[in-house]
Amino acid sequence: MSHLVELRTRLLRAVGTMLAVFIVLFMYPGASAIYDLLAAPMLASLPDGTRMIATGVITPFMVPVKVTMMAAFVVSLPVVLYQVWAFVAPGLYRHEQRLALPLIVSSSLLFLAGMAFCYFVVFKTVFSFIASFAPQSITPAPDIEAYLGFVMTMFLAFGITFEVPVAVILLVRMNIVTIAQLKQARGYVIVGAFIIAAVVTPPDVVSQFLLAVPLCVLYEIGILLARGIKPRSEETKPEATDSTI
Template identity: 65%
Template sequence: MSTEPHDELAGTEQPFVSHLIELRDRMIRALIAVGIAFGVLCLWPGPGGMYDLLAQPLVASLPKGSTMIATNVISPFLVPLKVTLMAAFLVALPVVLYQVWAFVAPGLYSHEKRLVLPLVVSSTVLFLMGVAFCYFFVFGQVFKFIQGFAPKSITAAPDIEAYLGFVLTMFIAFGAAFEVPVAVVVLARMGVVSIAKLKEWRGYFIVGAFVVSAVITPPDIVSQLSLAIPMCLLYEVGIWAARIFIKHTKAPDAEAETPAA
């Protein structure tokens, strides 16, 4: 009778070409999901409506009668389409990440699946939370702060392409900042750093968070605090979550060795 440990993945190997075909199919499904979301958003509220929604925090802070401008001939056509495509990707993000999960899941052990699936879901939710926090809270405060310092002799008329670039930068910055718990959990679970070290490095992380926020965000205290403070709080959430993940995602052999140790 063999005493070798049972391999859950035995017999599941597939030829390299089969992996490429499955990867192609998963990518096509993800693109179809984005395309469907894009088509729906083009019908309602439409590209113009999508850009108006994105620009609302800035327009609300501008002096009465001020509007945004387009310095490029085709900007009024292209920029709203880019905004709609960005929104379509966010709407279809759960489907896109599910396709990623479905592609890699067959090659994972059961204890690894217990780790990856929660991370995929939590990273999606946290990124969307970061984008929503930036749009609903940060933009309004930042634009009011900036317009409050603008001289009366200046008529604000922001360019729509410049505004789109600014919005994308801020969305990515806040979305990535809200991924701090996921990064902490992954580093701790992989054994790169221990829970004790994460606690010791808390002060260094706080300093780093404020430095990063000062570099990424506009030069105002409101946006810097709005990025740095959530990062510090989410770091603490990551330490707490890492304990749970390490406990519940151990390999079977590691779980058997722990009591004996």
């Protein structure tokens, strides 16, 4: 029962933080301004004077609200990750608890870096590439709800992709895999990266390439960083601590 109470407390703190950030963002700069910022890469690829459309009755209201909720989650991500770590930390050794801050900071920064790479590089490249194939007889006018779904999928895909170094380090740290095994799996990782990119991204070569290549590069970076990590089994087992965060 005590674990359930602790879990409820951590969830309430995480949700409360996201709700507070959402209210602040909704008031300033406002949901419409946040959506306009999100739609800027798409609008830049459309012909001059062309705008996006909304086919639903309440879509012009709900879509900016959803975007603001997504922004609130991104801003609150460090707090959410800390609450997750704080819940599991009492069951870890003291030296493992000291990994909390580096993991929280690196995970948050890498996820944000993935989203930034997607927004500034991938969107600009993919939208321009798609617009170049549009026939002259049509005027592209994307639906804002469909655009939001596409953007959230891409942000999630690239955010998770940029977490690969953290995942590799944790696998080595927990002695689940070794550096040698990670090197032997390079070929499978490359094939898997392109399969994942083909499933997640739109059916064009550019977006698939822009997801698969960073995934492979980040995997190699994770291997390099993991060389400085000592597996848990190789350390002298310290006494467990009852301290909580």
